[in-house]
Amino acid sequence: MARLKRQIHGGNIYAASRELGRDLAKLIDFSASINPLGPSPRVWRAIANARPLLAHYPDPDCWELRQTVAKLWQRSPSHIVIGNGSTELIDALPRALRIRHLLVVQPTFSEYGASMARIGGRVSAVFATRTEQYAQPIDGLCRLIEQRRTGSDAFQGVMLCNPNSPSGQACSVDDVGRLARAAQRCGVWLMVDEAFADYCPERSFIPQSSSWPRVVILRSLTKFYALPGLRIGYAVAQPTVIDLVRRQVPPWSVNAMGQVAALAALEDLAHARKSMQFMTKERERFGNLLGALPGCSVMPTQANYFFIELPRGRHAGEVTEQLRNEGLLIRDCSSVPGCNARSIRLAVRSRQENDRLIRVLSNLLHHETLS
Ligand SMILES: Cc1ncc(COP(=O)(O)O)c(C=O)c1O
Structure with missing residues (x-):
């Protein structure tokens, strides 16, 4: 590490x-x-029609958007929190879950480390290797979780980027399941960043994640839905976890146009x-x-x-x-x-x-x- x-x-x-x-x-x-x-072309129309909303605060509960996301994954809206991009949720999670030491697989997205640095936390890494074409070292990660010593110095969370950026490698649902099992057994949080998982939907762990109380999945509307300028992401987890995350996010962080555009984008299956x-x-x-x-x-x-x-x-x-x-x-x-x-x-x-x-x-x- x-x-x-x-x-x-x-x-x-x-x-x-x-x-x-x-x-x-x-x-x-x-x-x-x-x-x-x-x-989606529906996004342009939705934004044009939503102009009057600019004179109001946005819905702080993102009610409609949460309904739509919940329906998409066959979960209750209480399992969903919307963020100002998934970056806001990556920032909130260590505070929400009291993670002071995070384990990541390098090379990976830099915001996991940056969010830990902002709270004075610590990050350790295991490395995917060139010889394995940067495939995620799931066996090694499971071993580290299982062998983790308890104590103030031990990592409390693992962040897996799936598919990983920058490598493009993605692990299977079974692999994430093995990590979830190890995390559950050892009292560790497993966060899975699925910002690019729209491109390999069969590898998303969201359908399985409701059985795992220590798993949090992050999604983004930046990449596949092409809305980087509007900043929309969400997390899927148990309601108690969602409540903890929401408390760490400032009110009205998700703007009205973003909410309207995300709804329109998610509903356009033909464009997807x-x-x-x-x-x-x-x-x-x-x-x-x-x-x-x-x-x-x-x-x-x-x-x-x-x-x-x-x-x-x-x-x-x-x-x-x-x-x-x-x-x-x-x-x-x-x-x-x-x-x-x-x-x-x-x-x-x-x-x-x-x-x-x-x-x-x-x-x-x-x-x-x-x-
Ligand atoms: C792997 C990964 N996760 C999350 C994000 C953040 O996405 P956003 O905050 O736009 O939802 C990015 C952005 O580059 C990313 O590459």
């Missing part, structure tokens, strides 16, 4: 626009993995189907093109992004900078604990945008290989 360092995020198109002196619309953002089809069909096809095509680039290793993915190792002799930071100068933003993962200096993450975007990235990256790698 090792200590964590603080990380930065992808998706800051505003900073890139200022620094490059380029219009936002002239940038292509491969660093945040958002559904390239955009939000179309999004999934597009991603399944385009991810395969883009993955094959990336795999054909000289010296690039492409890891298996269950999400809407690829975790890639650049050819030997290349540095992720340098390539990120070169692509950025062309208006193509990618995620440099070289500073994420457990990644190496050649690690990058690329979102799957539209066919045309993906082709543009392949062209520029291919030129760059060929050119540098020859020079």
Whole structure:
């Protein structure tokens, strides 16, 4: 187990626009993995119709949205809390559940460590390895939970990102079940971040989670529903846990437009189907093109992004900078604990945008290989 360092995020198109002196619309953002089809057309209509709501406080209970989410998962609304993005809930959980020491699997999303740092807590990590293509080390995690010594120094919570970012690897429902069993036996909280699980619904643990009082599942409407600017996420857990989380979240944190848009997005099953069909096809095509680039290793993915190792002799930071100068933003993962200096993450975007990235990256790698 090792200590964590603080990380930065992808998706800051505003900073890139200022620094490059380029219009936002002239940038292509491969660093945040958002559904390239955009939000459901129903979202635009719902927002336009909801304009009068701006003159009121938003519903602090997110009543309608919780009804819809509850129906989706065949649970009671008392099992659901909505947050200002799942990030708000990631921030609230350690305080709500009195977690002072968290165990994570690196490489992973940096906000788990950041939320612990904000409360002066501690984070330990186990590492997924390159030789296993960064598959989640479930056996190792189960062992650590089972062998955990009780005492003030022991971890009280485990955060699993499934599918994991940046690796794209996802474990099965059975694997999460094994972790849930170990966590229950040992009195540990198991939090599963399913921000990207819309892309592999058969791996979601939500349908099983009601049997496990120590399991909390996090979902986000940022990625698959393409609403990053509105900030909507939710947690599914037992009502007592949901109450604890709600007490840690400021009132009215979920804005009115976000609530209305999320409702419309979740109800548009046709757009969801179309999004999934597009991603399944385009991810395969883009993955094959990336795999054909000289010296690039492409890891298996269950999400809407690829975790890639650049050819030997290349540095992720340098390539990120070169692509950025062309208006193509990618995620440099070289500073994420457990990644190496050649690690990058690329979102799957539209066919045309993906082709543009392949062209520029291919030129760059060929050119540098020859020079
Ligand atoms: C794995 C993972 N979880 C959670 C989040 C936070 O999503 P949001 O706060 O937009 O719901 C992100 C955002 O990048 C993420 O990558």
